[in-house]
Each structure stands twice: as C-alpha cells, then as structure tokens.
Amino acid sequence: MNKKLIALAVAAASISSLANAAEVYSDETSSLAVGGRFEARGVLADNDEGNGKVTDATRVRINVAGKTDISDNLYGVGFFEKEFQSADSADDETRYAYAGLGGEYGQVVYGKADGSLGMLTDFTDIMAYNGNEAGNKIAAGDRTSNNLSYVGSFDLSGNNLTVKANYVFDDGQNTDGYSAAAMYAMDMGLAFGAGYGEQDGQHTSLGHQDKTAKQAFGAISYTFGDFYVAGLYQDAENTIVDDAIIDNSRGYELAAAYSWNQTVFTSTYNYLEDTDASGKAKDLRDSLAFDATYYFNKNFRTYASYKFNLLDSDFVGKAAGSDEFVLGARYDF
Template sequence: MKKTLLAVALTAVTAGTAHAATVYDQDGTSLQIGGFVEARAEMEKNPTSFDSNDYSYPTTNSMSNVNDESRFRLNMTGKSMINDTLYGIGFAELEFDVGSSNVDTRYVYAGIGGDFGQVTYGKQDGALDVITDFTDIMPNNGATASNKITSADRVANTLAYAGTFGDISTRVTYKAKQSDVDTVGQGFGGSLVWNLGDSGFSAGAGYAYERDNLAGNAAGTVIDRASTYNTMLGLSYNDEMLYVGLLGSVGKHLTTGTFVGDDNAGFANNNENVDVTVSNVTNFGQQQVGAAKYWGAEFATAVTLDQWILQATYNYGKYTDLDNAGSYLSGVAAKTGDNDPVSANNADFAVNYVWNKQFTTYVEYQADFLDKKDQYYRGDNAWLGAMYSF
C-alpha cells in the first residue's frame, strides 16, 4: 500500500512522516523533522439528548453546524550510529489542536537497533496497530469495529521489539503496570505481517492480552480487575491502482458507558480514569465498569486514478454478552431487550485530490446505519480538509 500514491493521503501519520526532511547528517548522527498542517472542518450529526424511559437518543444536532478541527503535527527522528551495525534512535511527535491549549504527546520513545531489529521504550504503537492498518485507511475515521484494547494501541509505558526478516515483519510489546492506579493495567501483544513477495498480497495476524486495573477508579465497579484481549486477522491486496483490505477481530473489551471506549457523551475511555459523577449518567445509578465479548469485521478499498484517490470502508461490530458489562450497560440491555447489541455499523467514503506529494485536499462522509434507539448510535459525520505535509 505504501508503494503507491495512495500512501500520500491515507492517514495523517503517513503524511506526517513520509516527507520528513533531514536537517542534520554528520559523523554518523542524523536528525529528521516532519509533520503536517491540516485545515479541517467537521460537520456532526450527534445525539443531543438521552431518553431514560427507553434508553434512546431522540434528537440530534444539525449537520449545518461546522466545527473547526484543524491541527498541526510535528515529529522528530534522531539516529546515531554506535558502530557499523548498532545504532541509537529517538522519536517524538506532538499535536497542537485549534481551540485547545493542551499539547497531545502522541509519541515519545527511544531505543537501540541493529541487524537484529529494534528495541524501544516509551509511548509508542502497540502490537496490533499494524493489523488495524489493513483497513484503517480513511483521512479521519476508521477502525470502529476492531475494538482494540488499550495496551494493543498507542500507549505509554510500553517496551517494544520490531524486526523484519525477508518478507515477514514482527512486533512484540509489553505494557508495564504503573505504580499509581489506572484503568490500564499490564498487557502484552504480538503480531506478524507477511508480504507475499511481489504479488501485492499481505497477510497479518495478532494477539494482545491485558489485565485491566479497575479498583480505586470508580466506586461500585463490578470487579476490581478484568482480563481483556484481542485476536485479529488481516488480509490485503495492493497494486498501482487498487487497494483492498479485510480485517476480522474477536475478543473481550472493557465497557464504561453507552459509548464504549468513547468520551463524546461524557463517558470515560480506557485512557482515562472512570468518572462516575458525570451528570448524564447519575440519573441511571452508579456507573459500573465491566467487560463484554465482541466480534467485528472491516472492509476497506481505495482506487487511485491519476491524482484522484477514492476510498471506502465498511465496519460492523457486535457484542455477544452484556450480562457482565457493568450495571449501566446491563441495565440498558435489560431495558431494551437487546443483550447482544450491534456496537458499530457504518460506512465511510472519501474523495482525495493529491496536488503534489506535499499538498492534498479531501472530502469525507461517514454514515451511521444504527437506529437512534440503538445504544451505540453515534450519528453521521462529514469532513472537509486540506493538508500540507513537510
């Protein structure tokens, strides 16, 4: 996929690192600077109310409202040769968003590498990011059905090994337990990606396990600790004009609220301490954390026509048992009579125009096929964007 023009517009991460400029290279030490500036307007049709009588979302806002979601991302890669085969490496990436004074530290890691591969520690990608990349190709939204556990995603306090051996690449990670109590306990994961020579086909598989630490974060949690996990398989085909990717995911995930793993409605995601005092959940009793099994499938395709790139994805995910998902979601399941709710059912479409390797414009639309009475309803979204990469 990264051999074609498609890579220029697939994701902000690709755009932010593909064109990094070498600003220093002397005596075996080099420094590269990269990033992008993205002007991005978002139109959302999100729920604006919650009906406690039937646990539904009767009203949404108008998509005529425009939110400025522009951002600036900057990254730095430093590399220094220790001897003929051994080197030290450091990488950091920061993101600055319009309307926020906070700086998002996306990556900070350092380590050592050589013919054996690379060992790094810090905030970095988990073992399953390379598997979700098979279908996570859209400019803004993606991987809504993969449901990665936190330690399998980009997270701090992670020790990683990455190596490439011929057509096979591997990544193994361990997320250590922190001294302070947090919802992310310790976890590990591993993945393999096999590029089948020059055929254009790639296959990947990965597994991750996490021992979530819940005690002390939310009063009245169902359990003090929970075991969550992911098993994922990916398959893709890529040539100069066509990309097709498939992903299958099964596992068990933490449940913290109506929007599992999402805080748009005021619920905590797995990277935050669980807040049980949020106003829109107090009417329904103490929010309790649990875990539920799920499965998900994703399809992605992209067609490159000269400077045009057309992209589409479809995501479908379903929970198979909410009996132990926590008092709130279990109560929702009992109220709606749906103990196996669909957690994701959406399609995403994007049209990109690549003016040159530095500048891309796009329009993207995501349609949510869930009904407003479905507890995972999110609403439709649309984006207009222009990105300059350096």
C-alpha cells in the same frame, strides 16, 4: 494512474509525515530530521438535540527524529511527536516519545511507542478521516507509554516478514499487558497478518474493574494495479467501548481504495457487536464511509469524507447515530 497514491492512502494511519521530514543536521554518524503536518478539518454532524453543527477538528503535529550509527551493526534512535488541537488545549497530546537501539535483527525502544496490533488495523484504517471503528485496540496493543517494544523486518526471497512484540509495565495507575503480531507481505501484492494481546485490569471513568482484556486480530489485503482491498477481523473479551466494558465482542472491517490520476477514493464498512446482547443493543458500531483525497503534490492534499451511520438514532441517541460530513486540507512537511 499513480499507484503510489494508494500506498499514501494505506499509510495514512502511520507516521506518514516522516516521508517528508526535513533533515536539519547530519554528520558522518548522526542525523536529525524535523517533520509534521498542518491539517484543517471541519466536521458537520448532529448534536444530541438533532441540530446540525460544524466542529473544528483542526490539528497540528510536530515531530523530531534522530539516528546515530554506533557501529556497523548497531544504531541508536530517538523520536518525539506532539499533537496540538485548535479547539481545546486540553486535548493536546504527546503521541510519541521514545529512544532505543536497532540493528540487523530489529529495533528495541522504550517510552511512549506503538503497540503491536496497530500494524494489523492499518490494513483497513486507510481513510482521510473516518474508519477504524471496529478496530478498537486495548491500550497494550495501541500507542501507549511505559512501553518496551520490538519490531523486526526480514526479507525472505523478495517477500517481507514483519514481527512486532511489546510489553507495557504496571506503573500503579495503568496495569500491565502485552501484544504481539506478525505480518507477511508477498511481492505479488498479497499481505496477511495476525496478532494477540492481553491486559490486566481495565479502567473506565467509573473506576477500575478486575477483568483481563483479551483481543485477537486477523487481517488480509491485496493490491492489484490501481486497486487495494483489505479485511480485518477481531474477537475480544472485556474491551472498552464508549467507556463501558464489553464482556464479549466481535467485529470486522472491509476497506477498498482506487487511485485515479492524482485522486484516491477510499471506502470502509465497520461493524462491531456485543455478542452477549440481543436486539438493537447488540450493535456497537455500524457504518459505511466514503472519501476522496486529491494530492496536489507529496506535501499538500485536500479531501472530502462522508459517513453513513447505520446505528438506530432512536435507540443510541441523535449524536451517536448521526451521519458525518468532513472537509479537510493537509500540508505535510
């Protein structure tokens, strides 16, 4: 059994293509690498009329990473990643665009970069397609532009402490905010972390509302042999769900993975509730998902994923309450 496959599954939410990136230039002080993925995805789900349809969710990501040594204790970095959608060019997205400096005590970058709370949602966001429905993050805690970000990783007698903090500036359209998180990973397989973020003035398609979003996360995981289990909890005020501001919400995710030869099986349960509501209106997310991913090698994988949507379709609508079945193939380079 290949325990490294669990690490691949757990890293699915991060820039895993960097592990396969090809170095296209290097000299005594600098290097440049190109990477990315081609991922074909077909999604079968009901529409609002209750009729099944297949949606092409194929995507391509291209990234370029550069690093240069400035001195023995200082280096410069730059990173860019773009995603292209097959179905609608309007959905194409610049995922990352940043540059900065790093050294012994961490790295500071500015641009479009990760916030600090994604490090915690990655504990349970391990599936090939589904999951992370109860791990919705405010913009300041997620990947966003106009973002000054710090990350430091420190070895503590064989254990590892990772600290992240970021501040998003007000540019006149998006309001300012910040987030911070810490994760401690022990050599015996246990890891845990916590984080908090705030953001002024929430925006929806209905316009600006002068409400401050507050969000706290806690996460824990344990790896033993070929098994991985994890849990995530969040408590939040004034976060956006389905283009509506929810005054008070609470949610949790449970995740598990098992590696068997060249296959990784993963499953997550996601629940998010509006704590001020009652009855059926209380449930914002409620789902159980399973998938299986087969790794032909480090560059190519195929997967199948099924989500049981536990929301009442008679209440939320056919599309919002539909189950989903996904087939995918992914090539990393």
